Amino acid sequence: MPELPEVETTVRDLQKKILNRRIKNVWTDFKKMIKRPKDFEEFKKEIKGKKIEQIRRRGKNILIDLSGNKTLLIHQKLTGHLLIGNWKLEIRNWKPLKAGPLQEKINTYIHLMFWLSGNLMLALSDLRKFAKVELLDQEELKKELSSLGPEPLEKDFTFEKFQEVLKRARGKIKQVLMDQEVFAGIGNIYSDEILWKAKIHPFKDASKLSDSDSNRIYQAMREILPKAIELGGESISDFRRVSGERGYFDPERKVYRREGEECSRCGKMIKRIKLTGRSVHFCPKCQVF
C-alpha cells in the first residue's frame, strides 16, 4: 500500500502537472469506487467544470482542492495509483497513446479517468479495486480526516510531542506505528524500516520503551521518510509515480521483504513473522526487546 512517501511523491508530481486545470469529464467502470456522492451521475455533474486549485496530502490521503469549495479525496488503498498521460479506450481497455512506462502491466488496470483542460488525462490504475474516491465539502472533509494522528514530518512535531503521543498509545510498537490514529501515513514497509534502524524489536510494548528507545525511533522516522520521498517512494509493491515510472527506494530497504537475506548491520538472517495477519520483517539479533 502506498504510504506517506509514496503519497507525498504522487502529490508533488501532481502539483507540477495538473494545478489550475479544469476537470472536463469523468469516466469509470467501477462506480462503487466513488463513495460520495454515492450516485456516479451526481458525482459527475458536480465535478465537471471544477478547477484544480491545490493538491495536498494528509496521512495516506490525496486531497485535490477544487473551485466551489469542494475537495476530491483519493485514498489509493492497497494497489491504487494515479497516472497522468493520454489514453484512448479500446474495447474496455485504456491504451496509452505513447510508448513508455504507462504500458507496464501494473499501470493498465484503469478504473477511473478524468479528462482535464489542456489535453491531459488523470487516471487511477487499481488492480484490486479497493481505492476510495470522495467529493466532499469542507465540513465533510474535516470530519473524514478528524481521526488521523499527527503528521510525522511536520516541522513542529518535536521529539517531545512524539513521546507524548507514544505514551498514550497501547500495544506493540509495530502496530502503534502503523495505527493511523496515532501517526498518520506510516504503514507496513516504513514501520519495518524505522524499527530496524532504531534497533527495536517490533513486538516490544510501546509503553515499555525507554527515552533512548523512543528517541532512536523518532530520529529513524525523520530520516527514513524524507529519504524515501527524495527517492520517489518504493516500487516493490504496485506503486508507480504519475509518469508510470518506479520509485527508487527499493535498494535502500534493510528488512522489508528481505527475509532470508543477511542483515546489513550484523550478518544474521532477516526474519519474517506474522502479526495479526500482516508480515513483520526484522533482524532477530540487532533488534532487541
Ligand SMILES: [Zn+2]
Ligand atoms: Zn542485524
